[in-house]
Amino acid sequence: MVNTPTKGNDSKRDAFHIRRAAIERNLGVITSLDTLKAIVDIKSKEIKDETLYIFDLSD
Known part of the structure; x- marks a missing residue:
């Protein structure tokens, strides 16, 4: 699901x-x-999950 926060109280409440x-x-x-x-x-390049790496950005 894609849900991008927007400005405005009602939108923020709904988004939450x-x-x-x-x-x-x-x-x-x-x-x-x-x-x-x-x-x-x-996904469009059909890259396999096992070829992806996760990096900790805080390092």
Whole structure:
């Protein structure tokens, strides 16, 4: 599920409830369009998950 935060009290409140409902149902939640683009790029290139590496950005 893609849910990007927007300005305005009602939108923030709705967005919070949407994200919370998705997480409670074990659905993936993407809150950044940059992240969505990266996922689409990887999927469109048929890159295998086992060839991807996770890096800790705090290191």
